Amino acid sequence: MRQRVFLEHHVIRSVVARCMAASRLTATLAVKRSLLATVSGLALAGAAAAADLPAPMPMKAPPAVVPTWAGLYLGVNGGAIWHRLATDTVFGSINGANGTPHDSATTTATSGTFGGQVGYNWQSRNFVYGLEGDLSWVNARGSDSQGPSFFTVVYTTKLSWLATARARAGLAVGQTLLYGTGGFAAGGVDNSWGVGPLLSIVSSGTRTGWTAGGGVEHLFSNPHVTVRAEALYVDLGSRTLEERSGQYRAHFKNTAIVGRVGVNLKW
Numbered sequence: 001m002r003q004r005v006f007l008e009h010h011v012i013r014s015v016v017a018r019c020m021a022a023s024r025l026t027a028t029l030a031v032k033r034s035l036l037a038t039v040s041g042l043a044l045a046g047a048a049a050a051a052d053l054p055a056p057m058p059m060k061a062p063p064a065v066v067p068t069w070a071g072l073y074l075g076v077n078g079g080a081i082w083h084r085l086a087t088d089t090v091f092g093s094i095n096g097a098n099g100t101p102h103d104s105a106t107t108t109a110t111s112g113t114f115g116g117q118v119g120y121n122w123q124s125r126n127f128v129y130g131l132e133g134d135l136s137w138v139n140a141r142g143s144d145s146q147g148p149s150f151f152t153v154v155y156t157t158k159l160s161w162l163a164t165a166r167a168r169a170g171l172a173v174g175q176t177l178l179y180g181t182g183g184f185a186a187g188g189v190d191n192s193w194g195v196g197p198l199l200s201i202v203s204s205g206t207r208t209g210w211t212a213g214g215g216v217e218h219l220f221s222n223p224h225v226t227v228r229a230e231a232l233y234v235d236l237g238s239r240t241l242e243e244r245s246g247q248y249r250a251h252f253k254n255t256a257i258v259g260r261v262g263v264n265l266k267w
Helices: 002-052
Strands: 071-091 100-124 125-146 153-172 176-195 200-222 225-241 248-267
Touching: 071 125, 071 153, 071 176, 100 153, 100 248, 125 176, 125 225, 153 225, 176 225, 176 248, 200 248
Parallel strands: none
Antiparallel strands: 071 100, 071 248, 100 125, 125 153, 153 176, 176 200, 200 225, 225 248
């Protein structure tokens, strides 16, 4: 009888133990299912939130900075000048009648030049345009002669100053400007022609004409300083005069080529 009771008691304990183990397994599975459901829900919520975010804006390259040439500038310049006088003379030109060609010559002179300039630029993107005026000191003197000793024909010329008023226009490539220029020119000119000790024709005073050329200029941003190199062709026109007796008439034509460098301060 005792054995039977012990056996029943052992069976009951085994059943209870198995029930408790099954209960623990069920609880563990429930917890795992709950955690999995929570993680899945969070993942879905994150994906939905990410889908609602606006698409990132594409990055644009910053616009290229074009140096500004616009504004007032003032500076100095210096260089060299090559002056040319062409003289043609006729004989027998009384009362302005056409005479017989008598002689002709080309007289040249070179000199240094120094002066200053002032101007103003406007700018539209890379296109730069403006106005400039300059005044330069010059000391170009030259002489020539031909013929026998007593009747030697002597030609002299002198260019003492030069001024221009010009328009400029060009393209800015980075901080470098390539430009063309042209406009009005004036200069102080002395020309003379003489035959022997008695006959002479002298032309002296301000002569006006035109000029054209071009150059290259570079801009330094801080401070606003520019350096340039330019070349100009200058035509100061021509003048015809007669000597006192009216027997000779001389035609003087003055031109020049200028090469110079300059420095400007820009505001």
